[in-house]
Amino acid sequence: MSSSETVKQISECFIKPKYKVHEANQPYYLAPMDLAMLCFHYIQKGLLFIKPSHFNNQEFSVNKHLQSLKESLSLTLVHFYPLAGRLATRINKNQHESLVYVDCNKGDGARFIYATLNMTVSEILSPKEVPVVVQSLFDHDRAINHDGHELPLLSVQVTELVDGVFIGCSMNHAIVDGTSYWHFWKLWSEIHRANNYKQLLVSRLPIHERWFPDGYGPIVQLPFTHPNEFVSRFETDQLKERIFHFSKVSIARIKAKANKESSNTCNNISSFQSLSALVWRSIVRANCLSEDQITSCRIASNNRHRLDPPLLPEYVGNCVTAIVTTTTAGELLGHNLGWAASLLHQSVVNHSDKTVHDFINGWLQSPFVYQPCKMFDPYSVMMGSSPRFDMYGNEFGLGKAVAVRSGYANKFVGKVTAYPGYEGGGSVDLEICLPPNSMRALESDEEFMTAATEYNRYGLIKKVSQRGM
Template sequence: MSPIHFISTSTIQLTNAHQNHPQRIELTPGDLRVLRFNQNQKGLIFHKPKHLSNDQGLIEQLKTTLSHTLHIFYPLAGRLGLIENGNDDQTCCFFLHCNGEGAQFVHAVADGVTVADILEPTIVPDDLVYSFFPMNGLFNYQGISNPLLAVQVTELVDGIFIGCTMNHCVGDGTSFWHFFNTWSEICRRGGCVDQLSQPHPDLAREQLLNGIADLPIRIQRFQYHGIPERSVGPPLQQRVFHFSKERISQLKAKANAEMETDKISSLQALMAHLWISVTRSRGLDANEEVAYFILAGTRQRMQPKLREEFLGNAITSGLVKSTAGELVKNGLGWAAWEINKMIASKTTEEVRKSLDNWVKCPTVLKFEGMIDRTKLVTGSSHRFDVYGNDFGWGKPLAVRSGPADKCDGRLTVFAGADPGSIDFEACLSPETLQAMAQDPEFWTHDVKPNFNIGVDLNGAAQATPL
């Protein structure tokens, strides 16, 4: 029996429902590409505030400050708009309809569940963590008839979990955490929105294209009405690997020394370390091709550069390929250098060329089927300000992601709670995780696992920038 008890579901409106703002915001190629992906789901766990007189006061405070935040991030209070072009055309246009219909707010209680039940055990039973997130299983295009933002506040015995589901067509990981950072600051300041340290979002999406194409962009129609079909995948498990600042330095130094360079970054060394161990643990044939699908932010790769507070999807992707045997044989430095070269190749010219090619032949991909047991994909970023989200009760204890777009080989990177540390949330088959636990070369660097979520995931996997 699920310990989750739902108290209420309400709609949060803008503070000023009659504010003067555009009713329509066009979607860019990055926004349209993820229409058939699941939404962005991340959540934070806190100790329960002791200074509040009652839990209902906390809930009302969060509702009120969320309304203030939506006043600033008003597209999140809208819906996706859809225009179907003529029958002979067979194309359609999606856009953000800023109609102020509101965001969803869910108040729940996890009966008998403590913070320790989530953070301390090696295995968490069933899908406990995923029950802390609202609107599970929805695709982004279903924002036509569903909120673009949903928040679930779940009370634990001694803690609070704030799970947020944001439609990925509105923004990428940078946009997601910009919203979260703004909300927490407004709440910490008692609802005051004057002189925030967080800048307001930049909604000028046309600058992303910079003359490549006119908006709106027409795409081929697909089945966006009714209940989508879902494939049933194999059981998967999640485990969070925590890399301390010292271990990261060791891996980085080793990778650079092997390649006689100083260009390999800490994150590139970590990704290479995980890629090798996962490949070795999967027991693949030496001649079997393996690939690492990496997503990277393009705000600083555009010309002119996009502001960090740009609200939208500014990401690019690339593949690093090898054979299983070559990857394991060549080792850490070689794998990290291959990752380095791929990321370095994503120049301003290459990003612009990729946008231009997509506009000429728009395609909306499904995440299901893109990733299999020979591939890895890394999203999110260790640079996102996760632990700066103080709502007035202290910093978060940990960050967790929801069930959206999970697959065998999904690695989600976060900053660790300790300064300079990095966490990787690895979604893999139970057999692969078991083999990694017995891989002496992986553990040589004394990488300590944080916990292992033993949940079965039926279905696929978000793409956010690094």
């Protein structure tokens, strides 16, 4: 990476909630699925915008825009007040246990960074593979959630490009999952579009009341007295990252093919299950696995609507588990797409309120912290995030974002991150992480590349930039 491709930090400050929040005076306890996430990385996602020529009927000024982002962030933190605090731990040596929670008044608040990068939007989007410099558009590189004892639970980095602006958020994954993460973005965007406070109408306020099964909560102790007993860190070998685009038409074809080939006569295999089956088979082929090699496809599942009674979408915290489907490479590739999609579909159908409660009750009987370095193998696929998240609906006076990108966090062989396609309408972008040889093999996979389509990045950039002039 040349010096011209180096992100330079210009300034840093800390943002606290605009007003005092009474609830912030009390400890903010973490629920079981939150505590289990302490060794994962922070969530790192961001939006890339074309730099407009004007903002609020005036010539665009980065300094003024930064100030408006800070003011709206301060108001947003009134509603997401735990993110302005830090993690804290109380240790009970006699019982050999500890209580990890959020001290909402600890620390200086959320970090806000302004940086610059002497690259264009086209240079970020044009290469087939995601440039490594994208990882530098986020703070908290390689930080795990347990580091939130010392690091801010939220860090926003605004990077000014030659002709663009990238807003990247690093948020502690023990406080939020993907649903809560993008809820935060939506609220911040709404407050910013309302000029921070004038005529402010917030559509969905977050719900911070913790969820526990009947008879439990709101305090859970971990069976550890020192971080060395459960804290681990993980880094991946060299990976290639590439964004593959699937149009609405292409996904409809994949779904129709999966349902036609499956033994399921109801034709109710979903679009995402069908797409996941295609990706699973293609990555297994690209990795050249032996026929007897065990392989799994994990699909991140939002459990809020699966509970009975369901939790509202505004519930803040981790309410997600992985739906795991397992077979051998030989079985997976020896059958057709419909067979694989049927397996995934049945796993999703079986993931019920009882499944979630059984997991939580088991965890409460014997609490543990996930060890990512032991959870994921190089023979499987993990489908993370969701194309249902309204990522492109978040605007900050810069027009619609032209792309979503992520940082280094939580990536490993076979990690697939799903985003909505820029044009909407049910299109999907998949960010796939593979070793170099496997990525080359995937790019030569006829079944996969027939379904994946390329959109004209240059045309998109030109179109959007002209709109902002």
